[in-house]
Amino acid sequence: xxxxxxxxxxxxxxxxxxxxxxxxxxxxxxxxxxxxxxxxxxxxxxxxxxxxxxxxxxxxxxxxxxxxxxxxxxxxxxxxxxxxxxxxxxxxxxxxxxxxxxxxxxxxxxxxxxxxxxxxxxxxxxxxxxxxxxxxxxxxxxxxxxxxxxxxxxxxxxxxxxxxxxxxxxxxxxxxxxxxxxxxxxxxxxxxxxxxxxxxxxxxxxxxxxxxxxxxxxxxxxxxxxxxxxxxxxxxxxxxxxxxxxxxxxxxxxxxxxxxxxxxxxxxxxxxxxxxxxxxxxxxxxxxxxxxxxxxxxxxxxxxxxxxxxxxxxxxxxxxxxxxxxxxxxxxxxxxxxxxxxxxxxxxxx
Amino acid sequence: xxxxxxxxxxxxxxxxxxxxxxxxxxxxxxxxxxxxxxxxxxxxxxxxxxxxxxxxxxxxxxxxxxxxxxxxxxxxxxxxxxxxxxxxxxxxxxxxxxxxxxxxxxxxxxxxxxxxxxxxxxxxxxxxxxxxxxxxxxxxxxxxxxxxxxxxxxxxxxxxxxxxxxxxxxxxxxxxxxxxxxxxxxxxxxxxxxxxxxxxxxxxxxxxxxxxxxxxxxxxxxxxxxxxxxxxxxxxxxxxxxxxxxxx
Numbered sequence: 129x130x131x132x133x134x135x136x137x138x139x140x141x142x143x144x145x146x147x148x149x150x151x152x153x154x155x156x157x158x159x160x161x162x163x164x165x166x167x168x169x170x171x172x173x174x175x176x177x178x179x180x181x182x183x184x185x186x187x188x189x190x191x192x193x194x195x196x197x198x199x200x201x202x203x204x205x206x207x208x209x210x211x212x213x214x215x216x217x218x219x220x221x222x223x224x225x226x227x228x229x230x231x232x233x234x235x236x237x238x239x240x241x242x243x244x245x246x247x248x249x250x251x252x253x254x255x256x257x258x259x260x261x262x263x264x265x266x267x268x269x270x271x272x273x274x275x276x277x278x279x280x281x282x283x284x285x286x287x288x289x290x291x292x293x294x295x296x297x298x299x300x301x302x303x304x305x306x307x308x309x310x311x312x313x314x315x316x317x318x319x320x321x322x323x324x325x326x327x328x329x330x331x332x333x334x335x336x337x338x339x340x341x342x343x344x345x346x347x348x349x350x351x352x353x354x355x356x357x358x359x360x361x362x363x364x365x366x367x368x369x370x371x372x373x374x375x376x377x378x379x380x381x382x383x384x385x386x387x388x389x390x391x392x393x394x395x396x397x398x399x400x401x402x403x404x405x406x407x408x409x410x411x412x413x414x415x416x417x418x419x420x421x422x423x424x425x426x427x428x429x430x431x432x433x434x435x436x437x438x439x440x441x442x443x444x445x446x447x448x449x450x451x452x453x454x455x456x457x458x459x460x461x462x463x464x465x466x467x468x469x470x471x472x473x474x475x476x477x478x
Numbered sequence: 479x480x481x482x483x484x485x486x487x488x489x490x491x492x493x494x495x496x497x498x499x500x501x502x503x504x505x506x507x508x509x510x511x512x513x514x515x516x517x518x519x520x521x522x523x524x525x526x527x528x529x530x531x532x533x534x535x536x537x538x539x540x541x542x543x544x545x546x547x548x549x550x551x552x553x554x555x556x557x558x559x560x561x562x563x564x565x566x567x568x569x570x571x572x573x574x575x576x577x578x579x580x581x582x583x584x585x586x587x588x589x590x591x592x593x594x595x596x597x598x599x600x601x602x603x604x605x606x607x608x609x610x611x612x613x614x615x616x617x618x619x620x621x622x623x624x625x626x627x628x629x630x631x632x633x634x635x636x637x638x639x640x641x642x643x644x645x646x647x648x649x650x651x652x653x654x655x656x657x658x659x660x661x662x663x664x665x666x667x668x669x670x671x672x673x674x675x676x677x678x679x680x681x682x683x684x685x686x687x688x689x690x691x692x693x694x695x696x697x698x699x700x701x702x703x704x705x706x707x708x709x710x711x712x713x714x715x716x717x718x719x720x721x722x723x724x725x726x
Contacts, residue, residue, distance in 0.1 A: 151563055177562045182588035186555035189548070189585075193528075193559020196546045197567075201559070219549050325544040326564045328523040337538045339529070339547035 131306040136296065137162035139271050139307045140204070140230060140278050141170075147279040147312040149200045149228070150176025153190035155183055155209060158242045159298045160232035163204040184209040188216030188229075195225040196338050198320025198327075200282045204230035206298075207248050208239065210256065217291055218257025221355075222340025226285035228278070229263075230294045232301035235461020244298025245461025246384060249439035252295050253413045260352055262359040264292045265412040266367070267383040271305035273410075279312035286317045288362055295412060297435060299385040299464070367410035368419055372398065376405030378474055379423045379452070381444050382433040383409050386458075386465060390433055393470035404474055412440070417447035424448040429477045433465050434458040488513035490522045492542045502702020504692030504709075505534055507659040508601060508668070512572075513541055515673045519680065525568040526560050528553040532574040533607040551582025554589035554598065561596045568679050570597040576606045579615040579639050586641070593650040593684040597675045600641060603692040604713060611697030615639045618716055623697070638716060642689050646722035652684035654722040658691035660709035664719070683725060691717055 134142070141163045144152075152167035168178040181187035187203050194201040205213060210231045220227050233248045235241035252265045264284055268274035274296060281292040321327040328335050342348035369387075372394060373379060382390045387408040397404050407423055409416050424430055430452050432441040441456040448454050457473045459465055490513045499505045516522050525543045529535055531550035538545035548556045553571035561569040571589075578586050578600050586598070605623055606612040612625040616638050620629040630638070642656045653675060657668035668690055675686035691713050695705040 151559075153559060179558060179562060179592070181555065182584050185552065186558075186585055186588065189552040189555035190559035190562070193546065193556040193561075194563040195559070196556075197526075197560055197563045199563040201563070215549055216552070219547070223547060325526050325546055325560065326567050328544050333523060335542055335544045337545045337547075339538070339545070341535060341547055 131308045133304055134271065134307050135162060135302065135304050136271050136274060137232065137301045138166050139275050139309065140294070140296070141166035142309050143275040143278040144202050144228070144282070145170055145174070146309050147200065147282045148314065149202050149282060150174060151194050151199055151201050152203065153179045153181055153187045153194065153201070154203050155181050155187045155205065157206045157209045159234060159301050160204050160206050160230070163230070184212035185215065188213035188220070191227045191229070192216055192220045192223070192225055195220065195227040196223070196325045198324030201226070202228040202230065204232065206232045207234045207236050207245070210248060210251060214251070214256035217263070218259055218261055219340055220291045221261035221263065222259060223338045224289040225338060226289050227291045228281045228285055228294070229291055230278070230296060233295065233297045241462050242298070243462035244385065244435065244464070246297050246386060246435040247437070247439070247461055248295065249412065249434070249436060252293050253415070253443070261355065262362070262413055264288065264290060264362055264365060265295055266292065266410060267295045267412050268300060269384050269387045269408065271300070271303070271307045274300060275307050275309050283314050283317060284365065286314070288358060289323065290358065290362070295384070297385050363414040365411060366414040366416050368416040369408040369410060370419065370423070371406040371408060373405035373407060373423050376403050376423070377428045378404040378477060379427050379430045380404060380406040380433060380474070381409070381420065381430060381440070382406065383412060383440065386433050386435050389465055389467055390470055392467045393474070396467065397471060397474055402474065402478065415443045415447065417443070420444060420447040421449060421451065424451040427452045430454045431473060431477065432456045433470055435464055436460060488517045490516045490542050492540055495540055497540055498536060499533065500696045502693065502695045502705055503533070504603065504659045504690065505601065507665060508599065508690055508692065509537060509540055511665070511669045511672050512599065514669065515676055516543065518673065519676055521568050521676070521680070525570070526564070528557050528560070528569070528571045530571070530573045530577045532577050534572055534574065534601070535608070537572060551577050551580070552585055553577070554582065554585040557596050558589055558592070558594050561594055565595070568676060570599060570676070572599045573601070574607065575600070575602045575604065575614045575616040579641050587645070587648070590645045590651040590685050590687060591648050593652070595679055595682060595684060597679055597686045598688070599672065600687065600689040601692050602641070602689055602717065603694040604638070605694050605697045607694050607697055611694070618712060640717060642687070642722045645687055650684065651687060651723060652725045653678055653686040655687070656689040656691065656717060656719050656722070658709060658714070658719060660691060660693065660706045691719070
């Protein structure tokens with residue numbers, strides 16, 4: 129497939145189909161409605177199914193059911209809808225079922241607004257649902273990256289038998305860019321017979337129970353220790369982009385759309401001879417703490433820019449661990465930090 | 479020729495286990511019927527169950543088939559995801575009255591209305607069992623529970639919900655029936671209904687819903703025999719047994 133101009137939401141949907149996702153369960157919410165619309169038109173034609181659930185609560189449980197049979201499954205929603213899905217996400221993580229969940233973030237709290245935001249960083253990386261669980265969280269900053277992340281997300285979900293969340297803001301969903309989407313063939317993944325439901329015959333009559341209920345506290349602890357080991361194992365999936373950091377005295381950190389804006393500011397400041405670079409986390413969990421700590425060592429300052437009131441900045445402070453001062457600049461949902469504002473922030477630090 | 483009948487545990491019952499259910503509880507009878515039906519239809523390796531939240535949360539410890547645990551009320555959505563991705567499998571939900579008629583009302587109405595090709599077994603014992611006897615949507619008028627200690631008052635809590643009758647107003651669902659396990663004569667009919675509800679799936683027909691009037695001696699505060707009498711004398715007048723829909 130050649131490069132074509134596509135909207136972010138549609139690019140994510142097509143990328144998922146090309147990665148072998150034939151089942152989609154969802155519920156309409158702005159600003160991601162093009163994904164369920166796209167899926168409802170395409171999936172029946174390729175022998176799959178689109179089900180419009182009665183709520184996000186139901187949609188995520190359909191995802192859990194579909195994932196439990198070892199099938200590549202996706203749902204997409206936005207902020208408020210992800211809140212409703214959080215119960216199910218906790219169960220999916222507890223039962224160790226693979227699933228891909230896309231959050232095209234809008235402003236909050238509550239109904240908030242329908243314009244782009246990054247205010248669900250805490251929800252995605254620190255929980256949302258109950259209990260000690262983690263999601264692999266990936267945040268694209270271009271549509272081509274969104275396509276690649278979407279396709280890989282299915283493999284990561286099956287590899288770790290864990291929900292994977294793609295955290296995209298409303299800009300990522302609604303903007304258009306040239307993308308190339310090719311068929312993605314998964315390699316070296318565990319066969320569904322090894323763990324999924326519906327394979328009792330293939331396993332010679334041995335059944336499978338997927339559950340998160342452990343009434344005996346010793347068993348519950350063992351289950352949590354097992355999950356925790358898996359989350360430690362996931363740390364090797366850490367991904368980031370280090371942009372002009374080699375000689376940087378000021379390290380900027382931003383993810384998603386905000387990183388694109390920051391890149392323009394950095395290019396402008398570099399032309400003035402200001403030594404500024406950027407660490408852009410691509411995985412928000414696992415967070416690139418070690419890399420950030422390295423970069424902060426010897427740097428004058430770390431500036432975090434987000435489209436929220438300061439959430440990732442907490443992970444940055446923990447990573448930097450006092451090696452450089454850390455400050456924050458941001459706008460809440462709907463208003464994006466401008467190139468000039470970011471430049472002014474950096475000039476003020478100097 | 480003298481016929482010898484040997485009473486055996488069903489093949490799909492997990493070897494050597496006893497249930498955690500209270501003496502006289504209807505769950506044990508209904509589990510056994512489920513196993514007998516699974517055995518008679520030869521679908522043990524082909525069936526996927528969803529376990530509810532409630533007293534039957536541990537049903538996977540007793541019935542030897544694939545199971546996925548559901549969140550409270552969400553089994554119909556979970557089962558939808560399973561059946562849509564594995565239409566070749568026999569999929570069921572097994573839910574109590576708090577699960578199905580309260581927290582999961584949206585899910586049960588919509589699974590029926592979509593006509594998902596799966597089966598629901600609905601255990602109605604007019605009370606929350608596992609949490610210790612609180613008022614359910616199906617608790618009868620005047621019936622006492624830990625959260626309606628003076629008896630259910632329709633002015634405060636409305637009238638007990640009749641789920642079969644409600645679901646039967648929908649055009650899509652195929653088979654809707656209310657049975658009971660209160661006495662042997664009802665148990666025989668209950669088994670026929672459960673078997674038919676599973677056969678419908680094998681025949682790739684639409685959605686089947688079997689409500690089972692059960693009991694809860696512990697939380698009703700009655701000995702088992704009295705509890706079964708109460709199901710018949712007090713529940714049945716409000717929840718009449720019968721077929722509400724049969725693919726017509």
